[in-house]
Amino acid sequence: METDGVVSIDxxxxxxxxxxxxxxxxxxxxxxxxxxxxxxxxxCKVTAxxxxxxxxxxxxxxxxxxxxxxxxxxxxxxxxxxxxxxxMPEMTGYELLKKIKxxxxxxxxxxVIMSSENILPRIxxxxxxxxxxxxxxxxxxxxxxxxxxxxxxxxxKVGSHxxxxxxxxxxxxINNKRKLEEEEEISDVSSSPxxxxxxxxxxxxxxxxxxxxxxxxxLASPIRRLKMSNTD
Amino acid sequence: MDVGQMQRQWIDYTKSLxxxxxxxxxxxxxxxLQDENNPDFVVEVVSLFFEDSERLLxxxxxxxxxxxxxxxxxxxxxxxxxxxxxxxxxxRVKNACIAxxxxxxxxxxxxxxxxxxxxxxxxxxxxxxLETLFGLEQxxxxxxxxxxxELSFSG
Numbered sequence: 001m002e003t004d005g006v007v008s009i010d011x012x013x014x015x016x017x018x019x020x021x022x023x024x025x026x027x028x029x030x031x032x033x034x035x036x037x038x039x040x041x042x043x044c045k046v047t048a049x050x051x052x053x054x055x056x057x058x059x060x061x062x063x064x065x066x067x068x069x070x071x072x073x074x075x076x077x078x079x080x081x082x083x084x085x086x087x088m089p090e091m092t093g094y095e096l097l098k099k100i101k102x103x104x105x106x107x108x109x110x111x112v113i114m115s116s117e118n119i120l121p122r123i124x125x126x127x128x129x130x131x132x133x134x135x136x137x138x139x140x141x142x143x144x145x146x147x148x149x150x151x152x153x154x155x156x157k158v159g160s161h162x163x164x165x166x167x168x169x170x171x172x173x174i175n176n177k178r179k180l181e182e183e184e185e186i187s188d189v190s191s192s193p194x195x196x197x198x199x200x201x202x203x204x205x206x207x208x209x210x211x212x213x214x215x216x217x218x219l220a221s222p223i224r225r226l227k228m229s230n231t232d
Numbered sequence: 233m234d235v236g237q238m239q240r241q242w243i244d245y246t247k248s249l250x251x252x253x254x255x256x257x258x259x260x261x262x263x264x265l266q267d268e269n270n271p272d273f274v275v276e277v278v279s280l281f282f283e284d285s286e287r288l289l290x291x292x293x294x295x296x297x298x299x300x301x302x303x304x305x306x307x308x309x310x311x312x313x314x315x316x317x318x319x320x321x322x323x324r325v326k327n328a329c330i331a332x333x334x335x336x337x338x339x340x341x342x343x344x345x346x347x348x349x350x351x352x353x354x355x356x357x358x359x360x361x362l363e364t365l366f367g368l369e370q371x372x373x374x375x376x377x378x379x380x381x382e383l384s385f386s387g
Contacts, residue, residue, distance in 0.1 A: 030316040138258045138319045
């Protein structure tokens with residue numbers, strides 16, 4: 001049960017450190033269960049918590065541990081990615097994002113925001129604050145596959161990504177446009193259902209999702225652009 | 233009925249749920265997440281959805297029957313219900329929630345009460361449908377068969 005707010009945690013031993021460890025934050029029990037399974041089926045270790053405050057506690061960044069950064073506190077499980085819902089009571093995903101980016105210890109961890117609402121100013125604000133990506137719910141397997149690219153290839157992206165001179169907004173537009181198309185399509189399912197076999201990814205998954213460093217929304221991140229410019 | 237017939241029945245029933253709009257593509261996503269190691273995943277998530285929804289519907293009924301309706305609270309509940317129904321692919325419930333939220337914005341109590349009725353109705357329908365579907369699955373498994381993983385709509 002949720003007696004301490006950490007509702008599910010994988011015990012990672014040192015030998016397991018090869019697998020990426022994701023901290024998932026969502027106040028909805030249904031969504032936590034789904035995101036946890038999506039991540040596990042994508043070979044990730046998952047810690048799922050029900051609030052931003054629990055997430056900070058897990059990282060050792062909460063108010064009770066004000067000295068966590070100075071006393072050398074290291075969370076027992078290294079976190080490779082944080083994925084958080086936007087709309088949560090008490091602390092929104094945006095507020096959690098800010099706290100993480102303000103922390104010298106954790107600001108390098110990619111943070112992905114999820115939201116059921118496709119609101120451009122919201123998305124812009126999150127990306128400006130340093131979010132790696134923004135996923136419109138409901139989360140699909142293809143979304144999680146794209147996320148793996150942020151985690152596993154942090155060394156690779158410094159070297160071999162392509163030089164797209166996209167405008168800042170391009171990544172955002174592509175991501176949302178695809179989502180808008182998906183939403184329109186999904187509303188037609190009842191009238192003309194697609195032929196479905198054991199599908200591996202959404203029909204609308206952009207091809208970049210199969211290549212780790214070329215997702216358009218990644219380029220839109222200010223932090224990512226900064227890293228790119230340092231590679232010459 | 234032999235296993236093959238049961239499986240065909242399951243396929244036909246599932247297809248009908250999509251054709252009639254009760255379920256959308258997100259439900260298919262959930263089915264993909266089920267495997268031999270997690271054979272009850274869909275049932276588990278849907279059960280959580282049922283519990284969550286029943287709580288929210290109760291809260292909504294209470295909130296809308298107050299003398300001074302707190303529309304922010306009502307909207308928050310509907311938002312949650314919209315989210316969870318969307319996450320499991322319960323399309324009609326989700327759509328009913330979307331309409332509901334519009335009336336919350338207008339602070340129209342009567343319209344909200346009508347929407348609540350609509351949402352309750354759609355919830356009951358999808359709950360019955362899914363319970364029937366899970367019943368078919370249990371029969372298949374009990375007869376030693378496995379639940380089909382391919383749904384071809386071309387037939």
